[in-house]
Amino acid sequence: MDANNKRVALVTGATGGLGTAMCKRLHEDGYRVVGNYRNLEKARAWETDLKAQGYDIHLFEGDVADFDSVGLMIAQIEAKVGSIDILINNAGITRDRPFHKMTKQDWDEVIGSNLTSVFNCTRLVIDGMRERNYGRVINISSVNGQRGQFGQANYSAAKAGMHGFTKTLAIEVASKGITVNTISPGYIATDMVMAVREDVRNKIIEQIPVGRLGGTEEIAYLVSFLASEKASFITGSNYAINGGQHVY
Ligand code: CAA
Numbered sequence: 631m632d633a634n635n636k637r638v639a640l641v642t643g644a645t646g647g648l649g650t651a652m653c654k655r656l657h658e659d660g661y662r663v664v665g666n667y668r669n670l671e672k673a674r675a676w677e678t679d680l681k682a683q684g685y686d687i688h689l690f691e692g693d694v695a696d697f698d699s700v701g702l703m704i705a706q707i708e709a710k711v712g713s714i715d716i717l718i719n720n721a722g723i724t725r726d727r728p729f730h731k732m733t734k735q736d737w738d739e740v741i742g743s744n745l746t747s748v749f750n751c752t753r754l755v756i757d758g759m760r761e762r763n764y765g766r767v768i769n770i771s772s773v774n775g776q777r778g779q780f781g782q783a784n785y786s787a788a789k790a791g792m793h794g795f796t797k798t799l800a801i802e803v804a805s806k807g808i809t810v811n812t813i814s815p816g817y818i819a820t821d822m823v824m825a826v827r828e829d830v831r832n833k834i835i836e837q838i839p840v841g842r843l844g845g846t847e848e849i850a851y852l853v854s855f856l857a858s859e860k861a862s863f864i865t866g867s868n869y870a871i872n873g874g875q876h877v878y
Contacts (some may be wrong), residue, residue, distance in 0.1 A: 637715040638661065638663075638664065638712045638713060638714050638715055639656045639661040639663050639715070639717075640664050640665070640717050640718065640755070641656070641665045641720055642665075642694050642717075642720050642721035642751055643666065643694070643721030644666055644676075644687070644689060645667050646720070647822070647846045648770065648815070648818065648849055649665060649718075650676070650680075651845075651849065652718055652849070653665050653680070653687050654680070654685055654850070655850035655853065656716070656718075656854065656857065657685050657687055659854055661716065661857075662711055662712065664688055664689070664711055665687055665689045666690055666691075666694065666721065667689045667692075670691065673689045676689065677689055690703045690706055691703065694721045694750060694751060695739075695746055695747050700754055704751075708758075714755045715759065715765055716766040717751060717768070718770065718853060719747065719748045719752065719767070719768070720770040721744075722744045722788075723740060723744065724740065724785055725737075725784060725785075726781040726826075728780065732784060736784055740784035741787070741788050745789075745792060745795075748795055752795075756808075759806070760808070763807040764807045765806070765807065765809070766856065766861075767799065767810040767811075768812075769810070769811070769813070770812075771793055771812045771814045771815075771868070772816075773814055773817070773870065773872045773876050775788070775789025775790040775792060776868070776876055777876050793812045793868050796866060797866050800865040800866030809864060810865055811856050811867045811868070812869065813868075813869045814868055814869065815844060815849050816844055816870075816871065816872025816875045817843050817873075817875070818843060818845070818846055819843040837875055838875045840873030840874055843873075844871065852869055856869075
């Protein structure tokens with residue numbers, strides 16, 4: 631039996647565009663995949679839809695910005711499915727506004743869901759990974775954490791912070807068979823990007839040398855690679871996947 635068949639992968643923000651593609655891909659790779667959600671109605675419809683497509687993926691409720699809520703969720707996953715070997719910190723939100731109009735709430739919500747969430751989820755699975763001498767932590771950042779973007783002071787700060795976290799944790803757990811990496815997607819065809827005003831979005835697409843938005847499955851393919859056993863020498867890295875929009 632392939633080692634993947636025993637391993638459990640948790641994808642946070644599973645019902646979004648990127649999360650869904652990652653869940654499907656990891657399921658195809660042979661992992662036992664679980665996802666996290668906040669909206670019950672959406673989650674039930676998602677599970678049913680994926681089941682009809684042949685994917686047996688269970689979702690667990692949890693607010694990734696809240697340490698106690700994540701603790702309850704992880705305990706449930708461990709009891710019902712098993713210890714988490716692969717964590718994809720994918721959940722995230724935007725509250726885009728020029729900084730002079732940004733509220734404290736816009737700031738707190740984005741830092742909470744996009745950065746504090748990474749502490750919460752990783753902190754609650756890392757002890758188990760250390761004990762088992764194996765783990766993969768993959769943090770989904772953004773091109774806008776690598777550069778600035780008008781209207782995203784909160785989001786850019788959270789996404790840049792994520793990679794600072796990756797670099798330090800990668801060093802700390804390297805001797806325990808655990809890798810920690812960041813993926814920085816550019817503009818991908820998801821609801822989050824489609825929510826950007828059409829004229830603004832069209833101008834952004836003009837700046838992408840490949841000439842189009844990325845596909846969710848293109849990010850999932852990289853997640854699959856980094857999650858694999860064969861990627862054990864890759865740690866502390868930040869993979870840009872943005873169609874050439876930001877080269878450095
Ligand atoms: N650079 C410089 N100035 C800009 C600008 C830019 N890119 N965009 C707008 N401005 C200027 C405008 O010209 C305007 O100037 P005046 O007041 O002098 O006329 C001023 O800023 C206000 O512009 P808007 O009317 O557009 O401001 P707004 O409040 O209506 O909208 C915004 C602001 C909502 C942030 C909008 O600009 C926007 O949606 N920007 C895109 C943000 C973005 O890329 N979000 C990504 C979401 S997807 C994601 O985050 C996934 C991922 O990881 C990539």
